[in-house]
Amino acid sequence: MxxxxxxxxxxxxxxxxxxxxxxxxxxxxxxxxxxxxxxxxxxxxxxxxxxxxxxxxxxxxxxxxxxxxxxxxxxxxxxxxxxxxxxxxxxxxxxxxxxxxxxxxxxxxxxxxxxxxxxxxxxLLANINQDPAMILVEKDSKYQTVEDLIADAKANPGNLKFASTAMPNFYLLAIEINQDVKFNQIPYNGAAEAIPAVLGGHVDFTITNPGEAAGQIEAGQLRPLAVMSS
The missing domain is CATH 3.40.190.150 (Bordetella uptake gene, domain 1)
Known part of the structure; x- marks a missing residue:
């Protein structure tokens, strides 16, 4: 056993x-x-x-x-x-x-x-929390909407860098399958590392839950493009 x-x-x-x-x-x-x-x-x-x-x-x-x-x-x-x-x-x-x-x-x-x-x-004892996901870019990113992001990804398959909080990233997989696009996933140890990567311009975007990025959003450092939820 x-x-x-x-x-x-x-x-x-x-x-x-x-x-x-x-x-x-x-x-x-x-x-x-x-x-x-x-x-x-x-x-x-x-x-x-x-x-x-x-x-x-x-x-x-x-x-x-x-x-x-x-x-x-x-x-x-x-x-x-x-x-x-x-x-x-x-x-x-x-x-x-x-x-x-x-x-x-x-x-x-x-x-x-x-x-x-x-x-x-x-x-397995309990489900502690369940959050939606948020697509985030740096405040000065050229992407103003999620449509901008998808369009660029289709025009440049595999070139847009995504800070992945875990591999594989289920959120990104959903986008890739639904929109028939491909991103360059770069692995990080959770949102605590992925968010600084976006802020530093090392990647184009990331996906986290709202609570993980609340401080940076309120400070105007990160800009949400969309919220993913079932």
């Missing part, structure tokens, strides 16, 4: 409540249980600090610490479009003290040969 690890820090509160001894309606006392957790918990984030997955993980960790009475330590394990961190989480001791943030790349990683793990290697 494959070793399973826990996903999402919200489970820790449930587990801690379940392990606390309680008195039943009949008045009989349940056997005393060891409180959980008894030590700090590691929360693995498979992408760089400062990105969307990292931000969600840190918010969860801060909220959980109030209830658990133990530190939740966020550990950023980057590389391989999330393969490094998710693999470490899957191989961790299944004692509840290692929690892993899992993203949609869990589907593509084994198909690409980047990892041997699948969703079956984890106890």
């Amino acid at each position: 494959k070793k399973k690890s826990l996903i999402l820090v919200s489970l820790l509160l449930i587990v801690s409540l379940a392990l606390v001894g309680c008195t039943g309606g009949s008045g009989s006392k349940e056997p005393e249980q060891t409180a959980f957790p008894e030590k700090e918990v590691s929360l693995i984030v498979p992408f760089a600090a400062g990105g969307g997955t990292d931000a969600v993980a840190r918010a969860l960790a801060n909220a959980a610490e109030e209830y658990l009475g133990q530190n939740i330590v966020v550990v950023n394990k980057t590389g391989g479009s999330g393969a490094v961190g998710m693999t470490e989480g899957a191989n961790a001791k299944a004692d509840g003290y290692t929690v892993t943030m899992i993203t949609r790349e869990i589907v593509s990683l084994p198909l690409m040969g980047l990892a041997q793990i699948t969703a079956d290697d984890f106890d």
Whole structure:
């Protein structure tokens, strides 16, 4: 049987409540249980600090610490479009003290040969957040609309540089298939690296969720061309 690890820090509160001894309606006392957790918990984030997955993980960790009475330590394990961190989480001791943030790349990683793990290697507990995607360019970009971007991509197939937060990038694949275009994907370790690449002019555009780029958009550094959502 494959070793399973826990996903999402919200489970820790449930587990801690379940392990606390309680008195039943009949008045009989349940056997005393060891409180959980008894030590700090590691929360693995498979992408760089400062990105969307990292931000969600840190918010969860801060909220959980109030209830658990133990530190939740966020550990950023980057590389391989999330393969490094998710693999470490899957191989961790299944004692509840290692929690892993899992993203949609869990589907593509084994198909690409980047990892041997699948969703079956984890106890999947909850969907923490679901965001739309936003197509972003630098404020002075020549692209004023998403139609401008697509038209240029069709005229220059494979030349427009895209900062990919993970490979393959499902958002970009949707555009390429739907619009019959091809971009030059350049891999970065999450939005925390992809956004500076756009700002520095190293790539033509990127796609992130709105929260990851909110600061740069409000500061007028990035300009959204479109929002992708089902």
